[in-house]
Each structure stands twice: as structure tokens, then as C-alpha cells.
Amino acid sequence: MSAGVGQVVRVGDELPPLEIEITRTLIVAGAIASRDYQDVHHDAELARQKGSPDIFMNILTTNGLVGRYITDHFGPAAVLRRVAIRLGAPNYPGDTMVLTGTVEEVAAEGAELKGDDAAGKKVTVRVVGANGIGKHVTGTVTVSVPGGAEGVGRS
Amino acid sequence: MSEQSGGDLDARLKAYEGRAAAVAGVGKDRVNEPMIRHWCEAMGDRHPAYAGPDAMAPPTMLQAWTMGGLSGHSGHTGRSQAYDELLGLLEGAGYTSVVATDCEQEYLRPLRPGDEITFDSMIESVSARKTTKLGTGYFVTTRMDVRAGGRPAGTHRFRIFKYAPAVRKPRDPEAASPSTEAAVSEASTVSRARRPRPVVNRDNAGFWEGVARHRLLIQRCDGCKTLRFPWLPGCNACGSLGWDTVEASGEGTVYSYVVMHHPPFPAFDPPYAVGLIELTEGVRMISNVVGVPHDEVRIGMPVRLEFERADEELELPVFRAVAAVEGSGG
CATH class of the missing domain: 3.10.129.10 (Hotdog Thioesterase)
Structure with missing residues (x-):
């Protein structure tokens, strides 16, 4: 999964998929790291009382994973500008979520600040995270990719 | 409501x-x-x-x-x-x-x-x-x-x-056989699930009688002759309560559409396209767009009326994409 130095980002490019094992540990660690103590994200018994078959991943963790998927691909200089997600099928323990992405838009960015040569790109990626029961997340991420006029740096 | x-x-x-x-x-x-x-x-x-x-x-x-x-x-x-x-x-x-x-x-x-x-x-x-x-x-x-x-x-x-x-049925795939049976019976219920029934009342009964005879009927105001759809007791333009009907030719275009992915409902099989169809008579109605993959439905696409039997009791007007005529570029 590398967008090599000098590689051109084009509309329609597909990002390599990222598989995330949905463990109980990931769900709980993500909930606590995001300061979300809703019982449905750590207490299976209370989750069942509320009509859910088990604990499930909170939206902040999904948001964090989607952001990571994009910056993992575009490299250390990539900066997230916008993340918009919608949740569908919950991520329950034992499932696997596969994140996939398609480049939807590539725009010049910062030309007025850096001059045309140094201008980065603003790349918008459509992201889908599918698990065993459906689409857990759909959304779009806009990321700034600085560097050469066409290239995406990755060390 | x-x-x-x-x-x-x-x-x-x-x-x-x-x-x-x-x-x-x-x-x-x-x-x-x-x-x-x-x-x-x-x-x-x-x-x-x-x-x-x-x-x-x-x-x-x-x-x-x-x-x-x-x-x-x-x-x-x-x-x-x-x-x-x-x-x-x-x-x-x-x-x-x-x-x-x-x-x-x-x-x-x-x-x-x-x-x-x-x-x-x-x-x-x-x-x-x-x-x-x-x-x-x-x-x-x-x-x-x-x-x-x-x-x-x-x-x-x-x-x-x-x-x-909602009341939830057992769904844990790892559970013992009783709930597996429950899951199977749930699945068979799903396959037999029927689409929601229309609420037929005296204000719209004429529409459904038309559907039963494979005629798509549009209301027309007695007073100002404005066409209206869906069926309503009175005219939005002049307030008149008198009306007769005009049979739609069945030709129309996709005025707008959405594709339903989630949540799934038992009688429906997502993804599917829901279109807002503009009839040549000028009124618009919501219906399914059929005969074309859900992701190939487009605004402006020509469609033609047909009637689809959902089950033994229910028939519905739907719109089938009309294959594009080849040639005539420019």
C-alpha cells in the first residue's frame, strides 16, 4: 500500500484495501481512548438489554480508523482536512471490516501561498468499510497532499 | 401520517x-x-x-x-x-x-x-x-x-x-441449534415478506381502481383544469372540489432519484432505485425504476409505465427504462 514518490493521483484510483479485525479489545480501547463511556461499547450484558446482540464499535473509533486508512496510504506529509462518515451495519466483536477507497476528486491547493510548483493537492476519497453483515461505514475524506505538482510523497 | x-x-x-x-x-x-x-x-x-x-x-x-x-x-x-x-x-x-x-x-x-x-x-x-x-x-x-x-x-x-x-429475534450465528432454527424460520419469513399495503380511502380509491385495470389515472380539476397527482380531495390551484380523470400516456422521464441501500426492509431487496418520474402530462410521481441497474439510473432518462405484480393481491405501477436509441449523434 504505497503511493510512491512522484506517483500521480488520479480520479478513479482505487486505494489498496485495509482489513481491520474487530476485536473486543479494539472496540473497548477505541471507546476509552475517545472518552466514550456509553455502556453499549464495553458492557455486553447492558448492550443486550438495550436490544443489541453484543457491544459494538463507537463512531469516534470508526472515524479514527477511516482517518488512519487515508493517511497510511498518502504518507507522512498528508494532512486530513475533512472526514464525513455515515454508519450502517454495526461492527460487532469477531467480525472483520475491510476499508476500501476510491479517489473522487483531485484539486490544486495552496497555489496562492506557495507558487504553482510547490502547490499541493487536495484529494477527496470515497471510503466504504464493509463487514460481514453489510456496510459499516460510508463516507468521504478530504486530505491535503503536499509536495510536487503531481506527486504524492511517501517515505 | x-x-x-x-x-x-x-x-x-x-x-x-x-x-x-x-x-x-x-x-x-x-x-x-x-x-x-x-x-x-x-x-x-x-x-x-x-x-x-x-x-x-x-x-x-x-x-x-x-x-x-x-x-x-x-x-x-x-x-x-x-x-x-x-x-x-x-x-x-x-x-x-x-x-x-x-x-x-x-x-x-x-x-x-x-x-x-x-x-x-x-x-x-x-x-x-x-x-x-x-x-x-x-x-x-x-x-x-x-x-x-x-x-x-x-x-x-x-x-x-x-x-x-424493535423486538429482536435471536441472530447470534454461534448460538446453539434452537436459535439456528429461529434464524432459518426468520429467513423464510423474509422470503415471503410482502410489500406494505396501500391505504385506500374514498379520496384515492379511483386511483387504485385504475391500477387494477392497468390504467394510470391523473386527477383533473373541473374548475381550472389543472392536473394533480397524487390524488387529493380538492384542487391546490383553485380550491375546487370537482374533478374528473385523465389517463396517463405512460411516457415519462426520471426527474430525480435516490438509491436505497440501507436500512433493508423485509419485502425489498436493496440496493434499488426510487425515482421521481415526471409524466409527459406534467405531474410527477414516485415509483420504482426497473429494467436498468440501480447505479445506471440517471436524471432525464426516458421511462415507460408498466404494471408489476408484487403478490396475488397487489399490483403497482412502475417505470421501465426505455433503451436509448442508437445513432443520431451531434
Whole structure:
């Protein structure tokens, strides 16, 4: 999964998929790291009382994973500008979520600040995270990719 | 149509739109390295910009800095009385469960250790009562402005579904055989599920009688001759109660459309396209677009009426894409 130095980002490019094992540990660690103590994200018994078959991943963790998927691909200089997600099928323990992405838009960015040569790109990626029961997340991420006029740096 | 009590509650909930959800909230912790590191460990995120002395926080942590944690926000900061009242109203009406459905964030500048976070948010919208696979309830959308050291740092739109859970059948695939049988019988129920029945009353009975004879009938005002669809007791243009009907030719175009993916309902097989069809007579109606993959439906696409039998009791007007005529470029 590398967008090599000098590689051109084009509309329609597909990002390599990222598989995330949905463990109980990931769900709980993500909930606590995001300061979300809703019982449905750590207490299976209370989750069942509320009509859910088990604990499930909170939206902040999904948001964090989607952001990571994009910056993992575009490299250390990539900066997230916008993340918009919608949740569908919950991520329950034992499932696997596969994140996939398609480049939807590539725009010049910062030309007025850096001059045309140094201008980065603003790349918008459509992201889908599918698990065993459906689409857990759909959304779009806009990321700034600085560097050469066409290239995406990755060390 | 909502029932009486639902309608009353809808109006009371709607009144909260535009009111503050959080006023002058202050993040419980300044942006700090340990919380950043714990986040990155949980997410498996090894982005180098998020580590070291010049670290920036992962932008997706935006909301985490505003969370009340176990002890919650208190006093005059954080959650507003209006937001508590709104959630209280929903709880009191039996919509006790909550799930987050949407999160839209924009990041204006990086957050770094030491930044003090402040925030305000407002109740942007409260939906009408909706039924999803989870149950019945209301979507509540809030929009938050987040500042760091007093300067705008990001915006955060968040939508929750506050609902009364639907009665759930066993679904655990690892459970013992009894629930496997339950799952199988649930599956066979699904395959036999029937589409919802139309509510036929004296105002629209003529339409359904037309459908039964494979005629799509549009109402026409006796007074001003304006066509109208769907069927209504009176004319929107002149108020006249007299009318007759015109049979639609069946030709039309896709005026707009949506593709249904989620949530799935038993009688439907997503994804499928729902079109707003503009008939050549000028009125529009909502129907299925068939004969074309759901992702190839387009605005302006010509369609032609046909009648589709859903089951032994129900026939519905649907619209089939008319194959594009070849040639004649330019």
C-alpha cells in the first residue's frame, strides 16, 4: 500500500484495501481512548438489554480508523482536512471490516501561498468499510497532499 | 401520517431546533501527548506527525477533546438545558436507546499539546419520527464549533438516532441449534415478506381502481383544469372540489432519484432505485425504476409505465427504462 514518490493521483484510483479485525479489545480501547463511556461499547450484558446482540464499535473509533486508512496510504506529509462518515451495519466483536477507497476528486491547493510548483493537492476519497453483515461505514475524506505538482510523497 | 401523540411530540421536539446544545464548553483536558498516544495505540495509527515533541493530535480526535468522560460536563459549561430537555422528552416517550449515525468534521488547523479546547454547539435539526431496522425514533443533529486557545480549530456535525428498540429475534450465528432454527424460520419469513399495503380511502380509491385495470389515472380539476397527482380531495390551484380523470400516456422521464441501500426492509431487496418520474402530462410521481441497474439510473432518462405484480393481491405501477436509441449523434 504505497503511493510512491512522484506517483500521480488520479480520479478513479482505487486505494489498496485495509482489513481491520474487530476485536473486543479494539472496540473497548477505541471507546476509552475517545472518552466514550456509553455502556453499549464495553458492557455486553447492558448492550443486550438495550436490544443489541453484543457491544459494538463507537463512531469516534470508526472515524479514527477511516482517518488512519487515508493517511497510511498518502504518507507522512498528508494532512486530513475533512472526514464525513455515515454508519450502517454495526461492527460487532469477531467480525472483520475491510476499508476500501476510491479517489473522487483531485484539486490544486495552496497555489496562492506557495507558487504553482510547490502547490499541493487536495484529494477527496470515497471510503466504504464493509463487514460481514453489510456496510459499516460510508463516507468521504478530504486530505491535503503536499509536495510536487503531481506527486504524492511517501517515505 | 403520524398518529396523534406522535404528531404532538414531533411538534414539541421540532421547537428545539436552533437552540443551544452546548454553551461555552471547556475540554476537560488540554490537548496532551498521553491521550494522543492512547488514541494512536487503539487505532493502530503510526503516522509520524502524531508522535514526538512537535506532535499534532490526529484531526479525527476532534470530538474526543470535547467529551465529558465518566463524570460528564457540569455547571454552566457543556451540555445546555435545552439539549437535556430534548433528550429527556425522548426518554420519557420511550425512545431510550441511542446510536450515533453520522459525523462530519472539518479541520481548520492542527491541535497540539497545550491547546485549551472550548466549544459551542446548537441543535440543528430534529427529524420527524422514523422507523429503521433498529426501531422507531428521532434523528437529532447538532453542529459544534471547536476552538483551540480561542481560535477556530474545527467544526463537528453529529447525528444521533434516539429510538425505542424493535423486538429482536435471536441472530447470534454461534448460538446453539434452537436459535439456528429461529434464524432459518426468520429467513423464510423474509422470503415471503410482502410489500406494505396501500391505504385506500374514498379520496384515492379511483386511483387504485385504475391500477387494477392497468390504467394510470391523473386527477383533473373541473374548475381550472389543472392536473394533480397524487390524488387529493380538492384542487391546490383553485380550491375546487370537482374533478374528473385523465389517463396517463405512460411516457415519462426520471426527474430525480435516490438509491436505497440501507436500512433493508423485509419485502425489498436493496440496493434499488426510487425515482421521481415526471409524466409527459406534467405531474410527477414516485415509483420504482426497473429494467436498468440501480447505479445506471440517471436524471432525464426516458421511462415507460408498466404494471408489476408484487403478490396475488397487489399490483403497482412502475417505470421501465426505455433503451436509448442508437445513432443520431451531434
